Amino acid sequence: MNRSYLILGANGQLGKQFARDLHTHGAAVTAPNEKDCDITSADSLSSVIDAVRPSVIVNCAAYNAVDLAEQQQETAMRINAEAVSTIAGLCAERKIMLVHYSTDYVFDGAKGTLYTEEDAPHPLNVYGRSKHQGERAVLDSGAPSLVLRTSWVFGNGTQNFIHKLLQWSQKNPVLKLTADEVSVPTSTIDLVTYTLLALDGGLTGLYHLTNSDHASRYEWGRYVARKLSLPSTIVPVPMSMFPSPAQRPLFSAMSNNGLQKALGKDIPDWRDAVDRFLLEYPV
Numbered sequence: 001m002n003r004s005y006l007i008l009g010a011n012g013q014l015g016k017q018f019a020r021d022l023h024t025h026g027a028a029v030t031a032p033n034e035k036d037c038d039i040t041s042a043d044s045l046s047s048v049i050d051a052v053r054p055s056v057i058v059n060c061a062a063y064n065a066v067d068l069a070e071q072q073q074e075t076a077m078r079i080n081a082e083a084v085s086t087i088a089g090l091c092a093e094r095k096i097m098l099v100h101y102s103t104d105y106v107f108d109g110a111k112g113t114l115y116t117e118e119d120a121p122h123p124l125n126v127y128g129r130s131k132h133q134g135e136r137a138v139l140d141s142g143a144p145s146l147v148l149r150t151s152w153v154f155g156n157g158t159q160n161f162i163h164k165l166l167q168w169s170q171k172n173p174v175l176k177l178t179a180d181e182v183s184v185p186t187s188t189i190d191l192v193t194y195t196l197l198a199l200d201g202g203l204t205g206l207y208h209l210t211n212s213d214h215a216s217r218y219e220w221g222r223y224v225a226r227k228l229s230l231p232s233t234i235v236p237v238p239m240s241m242f243p244s245p246a247q248r249p250l251f252s253a254m255s256n257n258g259l260q261k262a263l264g265k266d267i268p269d270w271r272d273a274v275d276r277f278l279l280e281y282p283v
Helices: 013-024 042-052 073-094 126-140 161-171 188-200 217-228 257-263 270-280
Strands: 004-008 028-030 056-059 097-103 145-150 174-178 205-208 233-237
Touching: 004 013, 004 042, 013 028, 013 188, 042 073, 056 073, 073 097, 073 126, 097 126, 097 188, 126 145, 126 205, 145 188, 161 174, 161 217, 161 270, 174 217, 188 257, 188 270, 205 257, 217 233, 217 270
Parallel strands: 004 028, 004 056, 056 097, 097 145, 145 205, 174 233
Antiparallel strands: none
């Protein structure tokens, strides 16, 4: 099916991966920067959407500063909830397919096992609440939509754990990483691949899209350090060693079984995703 895409949040690591992959596939894609498309302005959004006339809008824009959100609640809500509601409303009016990304931080971590789409959200922080409001706005809007919760996203760029681990290792012979903070490292490469497969399959509604299996920050960091032969010694510590303004869930790993079944395809393990990422984006 020939689809035309409008990517919002095109300057982030996921937005860049989408634009790159869609261009590679020869798809019609428009990826404006924030200056040319302000998602917090209904007028700006309307004019861009009506000029581009996309069949699919992919919203990769988000306020992701989890700790800062505790002090900037209005900003987080404006970007992650109010703007998303506006986008969804415009898509509903124009019958445009909307793909929107949410987060494992809609959960409080108390379950202790993998979260499914049937589990009730209970966010612990402002960021999680703003993202939960955003996903509800999309699902309640009447727009044809696909909401994909993901976690611990890593892609090409500097705003991800792998890049930060490299920076830390250059300055510290010993790195302390949390062993009780558990989720699923997820590659932008696979996020784009399986989002497009979901669109090809005509899926709508809410799904968890992560790589498979789960890990603590310590396990993830140790795996990457071994792959890159980093000189630092990595030590497991509790999350309580790093007090922060925002409370974070300890075990927020999500099951992607629902999406795997709907697609009839397996989603790769996070270790496999790290291996392929490091081949594609050597660091």
